[in-house]
Amino acid sequence: xxxxxxxxxxxxxxxxxxxxxxxxxxxxxxxxxxxxxxxxxxxxxxxxxxxxxxxxxxxxxxxxxxxxxxxxxxxxxxxxxxxxxxxxxxxxxxxxxxxxxxxxxxxxxxxxxxxxxxxxxxxxxxxxxxxxxxxxxxxxxxxxxxxxxxxxxxx
Ligand SMILES: [Zn+2]
Ligand SMILES: [Zn+2]
Numbered sequence: 022x023x024x025x026x027x028x029x030x031x032x033x034x035x036x037x038x039x040x041x042x043x044x045x046x047x048x049x050x051x052x053x054x055x056x057x058x059x060x061x062x063x064x065x066x067x068x069x070x071x072x073x074x075x076x077x078x079x080x081x082x083x084x085x086x087x088x089x090x091x092x093x094x095x096x097x098x099x100x101x102x103x104x105x106x107x108x109x110x111x112x113x114x115x116x117x118x119x120x121x122x123x124x125x126x127x128x129x130x131x132x133x134x135x136x137x138x139x140x141x142x143x144x145x146x147x148x149x150x151x152x153x154x155x156x157x158x159x160x161x162x163x164x165x166x167x168x169x170x171x172x173x174x175x176x
Contacts, residue, residue, distance in 0.1 A: 050079040057089040058082055063101030063129060071104035076121040077129070081164050084149040085129060091145040094138060099159050102126040118152070118165035128163035130156070 052060055060075040063082065067073075089096045103111070103119040103126070113119060118128035133139050133156070142160055146153060151170040154161035161176060 047080070047083070050083055052079070052082075055079070055082050055086050057086050057096065058098065062098045065102050065104045065107055066100065067104055067107030067110070070106040070110070074102070074121070074124075076102045076124055076126045078125050078127050078164060081127055081129060081162070084146075084164070085131070085162065087149060088142060088145040092138075092141040094141060096142075097132040098129055099132050100130040101128075116168070118163035118168060122167070127165035128161060130159045130161045133158055133160050 060077075063077045064073040064075055065071050085096070100119060102121060103113060103117065105120055108114075108117050108120050119126055119130075131142065133142065139155070139160065143153070143155075146160070146162055150162045150164060151172070152163045152165065152168060153173045154163075154176040155173065156176045
């Protein structure tokens with residue numbers, strides 16, 4: 022069948038809307054590469070203690086995005102970046118990966134509603150994250166390069 026004349030076609034990706042999984046350490050990552058999360062969800066949630074900078078590592082968000090896509094379940098962020106004062110106020114660890122260092126934070130907590138979600142999330146997250154904390158109703162993931170790696174803890 023002859024192609025209709027008109028504007029030249031742009032090359033179309035095989036699966037429109039599906040971009041390749043962002044690579045860890047990719048300096049070219051932008052929020053446009055993130056499909057399931059917004060900067061707002063990952064900024065500090067304190068009330069007036071900071072100016073809510075968007076400080077979270079995009080590598081980390083890209084990995085979360087991959088997990089979200091793999092498990093195909095809604096993922097609700099409970100905590101992303103925390104300013105020092107907010108972290109203190111909620112009893113976060115002294116050297117929490119949630120608190121930006123050199124302007125970048127490296128952790129997120131996601132709500133964990135039930136055992137099935139925990140299983141699905143951990144299965145997808147373990148190959149991507151080397152620091153995972155398991156709370157009663159949340160899961161913490163981080164890629165802080167200055168903290169011990171290959172650890173899973175309970176919190
Ligand atoms: Zn804050
Ligand atoms: Zn956390």
